Amino acid sequence: MTRGTGQGATTEVATSDESWDAVHGNDAIQFSPIKKTPIPEQVPPEPREPGWLERFFEWLGDLLSPIGKLFGASWPVVQWIMIGLAVAMLLYLLYRLLEPVLEFRIKKDAEVEEEWVPEREEALALLDDADRLAQEGRYDEATHLLLKRSVGQISAARPEWVEPSSTARELAALPALPEAARNTFSVIAERVERSLFALRPLVLEDWEAARAAYAEFALQKLTGRHVQEQAA
Structure with missing residues (x-):
């Protein structure tokens, strides 16, 4: 009985293998192999050249860095305060440069108003x-x-x-x-x-x-x- 059972199991395994090979060898029911599309290599963007404002802040940071060493951990806050003061001073100097032009235009407009006469x-x-x-x-x-x-x-x-x-x-x-x-x-x-x-x-x-x-x-x-x- 034991021997007969072993032969039946061997026969079933052989039949299963033949069926699998037959199915696998039938091209009509097989899917086409999947083609992998190559992913193009991503080129990192070229570094953008910093603008004049960024260069100004970098220069200002380098200029004030020795002072930052004196303040230690509080330097980041002090740095922005000093940058704000520097920008305010720059705007003031710009205003002083343009002030004569602005005053001239205001004075000219006032003179035009004073010269009104009827048509x-x-x-x-x-x-x-x-x-x-x-x-x-x-x-x-x-x-x-x-x-x-x-x-x-x-x-x-x-x-x-x-x-x-x-x-x-x-x-x-x-x-x-x-x-x-x-x-x-x-x-x-x-x-x-x-x-x-x-x-x-x-x-x-x-x-x-x-x-x-x-x-x-x-x-x-x-x-x-x-x-x-x-x-x-």
């Missing part, structure tokens, strides 16, 4: 309209027209200067106005107030004074420009 066409048109009223003997209306149109010119050119409730006296004392404009408003406003509140009609002399004040202010640069244009 040439507006000034000439206003004088023409006022002259027609004066030729008819309507000196009060002509003088009042000068004042009213002048306020409108300023309000259109510099809205921040004129409030809706601004009076002629307030405009005459406005610091933002050029001195010539303030003098002009003083002369014209004085005569308009006399006409309105003193109930005294204006005469030819009043009109001529108001007109001369406006023309001297509004046309002084226009005249010089006109002469230059003719010379050209």
Whole structure:
């Protein structure tokens, strides 16, 4: 019995081996061998050249390193404090270098503001309209027209200067106005107030004074420009 059992086991093992070889040798049911794709070798990126700011901090760190040895363990904190002070000093020096340029631009802008005069066409048109009223003997209306149109010119050119409730006296004392404009408003406003509140009609002399004040202010640069244009 024992021998028979051993022969049966041997036969089963042989049959299993033959079946495995048959299956393994059948190409129809085998998978294709897996091809391994080679992984390209990764080239490490070239080291980036430090920028000027990094080089500055490196130089500053090397410069202050002897001091760091004196502070010992607290040096990292002290280092950043000193770097901050150095940067602040650098910005201050830069500001001092640019300060004359900044002051010049501010001063130039202020001078442009002070040189405001009415537009040439507006000034000439206003004088023409006022002259027609004066030729008819309507000196009060002509003088009042000068004042009213002048306020409108300023309000259109510099809205921040004129409030809706601004009076002629307030405009005459406005610091933002050029001195010539303030003098002009003083002369014209004085005569308009006399006409309105003193109930005294204006005469030819009043009109001529108001007109001369406006023309001297509004046309002084226009005249010089006109002469230059003719010379050209």
